[in-house]
Amino acid sequence: MVFNEKITNPAELRHVQGRIELYWIYTSGEAGDVFFKKLRDEGKFTASKCRKCGHVFFPPRIYCEFDFSETEYMEISGEGCVLAFSVISYDSDGNRLEKPEIYALIGMDGTDGKIIHLLGEIEPENIETGMKVVPVLKPKDQREGKITDILYFKPVS
Amino acid sequence: MVRVAVVGAGYSGFNANSPDLSWKEITYEAAVRAYEDAGINPRRDIDAVVTCAEDFWEGFAIFDEFCPDQLGGVLKPTFTVTADFLFGLANGVMLIKSGLAEIAVVEAHSKASDILTFGNVVKFAYDPVWLRPVGRGHPFYLAALEKSYYSNLRGYCDYTYAEVVAKNRKNGRLNPDAPYSADLTADDVLSSEPLFYPLRKLEIAERSDGAVVFVLAKGDIARELNPEPVWIDGVGWNSETSNYDTMSFTAVYAMKAAEMAYDMAGIENPAKEIDVAEVDDRFAYKEVQHIEALKLAKAGEVDELLESGYFGRKGEIPVNVSGGSLSVGNLLEATGAQKALEIVLQLRGEAGRRQVDAEIGVAQVWRYLPTATGAVAVFSR
Numbered sequence: 001m002v003f004n005e006k007i008t009n010p011a012e013l014r015h016v017q018g019r020i021e022l023y024w025i026y027t028s029g030e031a032g033d034v035f036f037k038k039l040r041d042e043g044k045f046t047a048s049k050c051r052k053c054g055h056v057f058f059p060p061r062i063y064c065e066f067d068f069s070e071t072e073y074m075e076i077s078g079e080g081c082v083l084a085f086s087v088i089s090y091d092s093d094g095n096r097l098e099k100p101e102i103y104a105l106i107g108m109d110g111t112d113g114k115i116i117h118l119l120g121e122i123e124p125e126n127i128e129t130g131m132k133v134v135p136v137l138k139p140k141d142q143r144e145g146k147i148t149d150i151l152y153f154k155p156v157s
Numbered sequence: 158m159v160r161v162a163v164v165g166a167g168y169s170g171f172n173a174n175s176p177d178l179s180w181k182e183i184t185y186e187a188a189v190r191a192y193e194d195a196g197i198n199p200r201r202d203i204d205a206v207v208t209c210a211e212d213f214w215e216g217f218a219i220f221d222e223f224c225p226d227q228l229g230g231v232l233k234p235t236f237t238v239t240a241d242f243l244f245g246l247a248n249g250v251m252l253i254k255s256g257l258a259e260i261a262v263v264e265a266h267s268k269a270s271d272i273l274t275f276g277n278v279v280k281f282a283y284d285p286v287w288l289r290p291v292g293r294g295h296p297f298y299l300a301a302l303e304k305s306y307y308s309n310l311r312g313y314c315d316y317t318y319a320e321v322v323a324k325n326r327k328n329g330r331l332n333p334d335a336p337y338s339a340d341l342t343a344d345d346v347l348s349s350e351p352l353f354y355p356l357r358k359l360e361i362a363e364r365s366d367g368a369v370v371f372v373l374a375k376g377d378i379a380r381e382l383n384p385e386p387v388w389i390d391g392v393g394w395n396s397e398t399s400n401y402d403t404m405s406f407t408a409v410y411a412m413k414a415a416e417m418a419y420d421m422a423g424i425e426n427p428a429k430e431i432d433v434a435e436v437d438d439r440f441a442y443k444e445v446q447h448i449e450a451l452k453l454a455k456a457g458e459v460d461e462l463l464e465s466g467y468f469g470r471k472g473e474i475p476v477n478v479s480g481g482s483l484s485v486g487n488l489l490e491a492t493g494a495q496k497a498l499e500i501v502l503q504l505r506g507e508a509g510r511r512q513v514d515a516e517i518g519v520a521q522v523w524r525y526l527p528t529a530t531g532a533v534a535v536f537s538r
Contacts, residue, residue: 003186006177013176017273018216026285058402059287065398084309086301087354088294092276100354103291103298105306105401113402116302118292124354129309148290 028145031060034073036145043137045078047111058113080106080153082131083114087124100124106133106153120152132156161253162379162386163371163536164260165195166501168494170367171485173336174270180215184266184368185227191370192229196382197260199229203372204258206230208237209245209265209490213278216271228264228370241265241522242369242494243532247392249373259375265491266368275364283527288401299401299527301356304442306406308355315355317460318441319346322359322483324463325438328470329480331511337363338484346441360441365486369494371501387504390517390535391424393417397529404529408443411450411521414533418519419452422535427452432515433503434474435496437523437531438481447521448476451533475513478503493522497534504538 007013028036035046048071049056050064057064057071064071085104091097102119104127119127120136133153143149167190169183178186192199208224217223221237224230234257238245242265252258272278280296283289292298308314320343329338346359353361379386395413397404415427424430434453438444445459453474454462462468468476479485479499488495500518502508517537524530 010176015176020216024285028286032286059400061400065400065403084302084305086298086305086356087351088292088298088301089352089354090276090295091293092280092295093274094276094295097293101292101294101298103294103302105302116288116291116299116401129305146290147287 029062031062035060036149039137039149040143040145043140045076045135046073047076047108047113048073056111056113058108058111058115076108076110078108078135080108080115080133082119082127082129082133083107084129085119085127102127104133104153117150118152119154121154159254160376161250161373161389162376163389163501164374164379164382164386165191165197165372166369166498167191167194168367168369168498171334171336171365171488171495172367173363173365173486175268175366176270180266180268180271181223181227183268183366184264184370187266187368187370188228188264191262191372195372197372199262203230203233203260203262205252205261206233206235207245207248207252207261207263208235209240209242209263210237211239211490213281214267214269214272214489224264228262230262241490241492241524241532243392243497243520243522243534244394246371246389246493246497246534247394247532249371250389250392253373253375259378261373263371263373264368265494267364267488267491268366269364269487269489270366272364279526284399295353296526297353297356297361300440301353303406304440305355307442307446310407311457313445313460315347316343317445317463318360319343320463321438321441321444322346324469325444325477325481325483328478328511329484331509332480332484333509335480335484336365337486338480356440362439362482362487365488367488367491367495369491369498371497385538387501388537390537391418391420391422392532392534393419393421394532395530401527408446408450408523408531410529411447411523411531411533412452414531415451415519415521418533418535424517424535427519428454428474431474431517431519433478433500433513433518434476434521435479435481435499435518436476436521437492437496438477438483439487439492439523439525441483443523444477444481447523451519451521470511470513478508478511478513493520493532496520496522497536500536504536
């Protein structure tokens with residue numbers, strides 16, 4: 001039986017280290033295109049409303065996942081309120097971050113939707129759920145049409 | 158009606174790491190034990206093989222090509238379900254109920270210790286346009302947000318989750334295959350640093366290695382192989398959505414999966430009929446969500462029941478008597494397999510010092526971050 005012959009000296013154990021370099025282009029899609037171009041060029045936020053049930057989606061999308069019908073775009077303020085937040089001390093590799101990052105689940109005003117993004121210009125001990133927040137964007141000349149064009153959300157002063 | 162039973166169960170592990178064996182070899186070890194347990198020769202007797210794996214956990218693509226040999230499944234109908242073991246189990250049940258197979262094998266494993274960039278693999282599952290580029294934080298932030306949202310909704314406080322951790326880590330002390338078992342108190346948990354506030358490190362299941370193989374058989378054949386097999390009375394699975402803006406954050410996926418499985422099993426009052434449950438506790442708050450979703454307690458009432466010992470090893474409905482993933486470790490796609498295995502051992506009376514008295518048991522699993530997907534299986538003896 002093969003398992004009678006187990007290696008008992010860990011110094012004899014072998015392994016091969018591997019890495020995979022992978023690259024993709026992720027298309028933002030039609031709804032993403034509308035959103036990110038409007039954000040980049042005008043600093044404005046777009047949601048989408050189901051033509052049938054009226055659910056207002058944020059992030060916007062071209063179809064309604066509840067009744068599978070089409071949606072129409074609508075402009076929203078981009079402001080919202082904190083539904084939940086977390087303070088993260090480590091990065092994806094497990095290394096301690098110099099400064100913890102605050103992630104928040106934000107209910108977007110005028111929609112049934114939410115965004116998950118960072119909170120800034122506030123210390124964790126001062127955050128409360130229900131707190132009103134507004135987006136802080138990169139300066140227009142630095143915006144690329146990506147979710148990172150939003151630097152973070154900050155409390156209404 | 159065709160009934161399906163578990164006639165053989167084998168496992169290898171569960172260990173914090175396993176540098177002496179490859180993932181194929183731990184699977185082979187589990188398979189040999191399962192076939193021995195079932196009293197079958199796989200090269201002669203099995204009709205189909207279902208494996209459960211996700212390419213990114215494995216570190217190579219087209220995983221399904223790598224799996225027939227270690228299971229004795231070469232030149233047999235084989236496919237891989239890219240999901241947890243309980244989804245594979247449901248597929249095995251369907252293979253037999255449909256008449257395509259009389260004996261089917263279901264396998265899942267974890268070689269989590271081989272993964273050098275766990276956080277990045279998890280983050281790779283996040284929406285690449287809307288979510289992945291946000292911040293540099295560890296992807297556990299999503300679980301932390303869900304915990305925060307859910308706790309506010311239900312009014313549960315951190316003490317409840319700390320009790321889950323203490324219960325499960327202590328339960329694991331009676332399970333020889335629970336590498337993370339520990340004699341912890343709720344206060345120990347509460348005084349540990351919240352590295353992913355409001356999540357504490359002790360509320361998060363560490364990773365472990367292992368493999369589980371089940372042999373399923375059609376009713377009459379099952380009885381020939383084993384006069385007292387464990388029956389699979391119901392299976393269910395469900396996905397809410399992939400969008401964080403429409404997810405419930407209350408484990409509706411588990412409730413729907415449970416309703417499907419209970420309906421198939423003819424269970425009308427789960428809290429009265431279920432004797433033992435193994436639920437996904439890879440984050441402590443998930444156990445509380447899942448207890449509610451399985452209808453073992455009413456929403457908002459889990460805290461008091463936990464405190465009273467209702468879900469303890471000697472309570473009304475023991476939950477995670479194996480020690481759960483908090484003690485056994487996060488077995489990736491084999492997480493549900495360890496939970497189903499525990500239910501099978503309990504129903505067979507083979508659970509050793511952690512044995513509870515049970516006739517009907519339920520195993521439940523979530524598909525881990527960032528999903529709102531899960532599966533449930535109901536077993537009886």
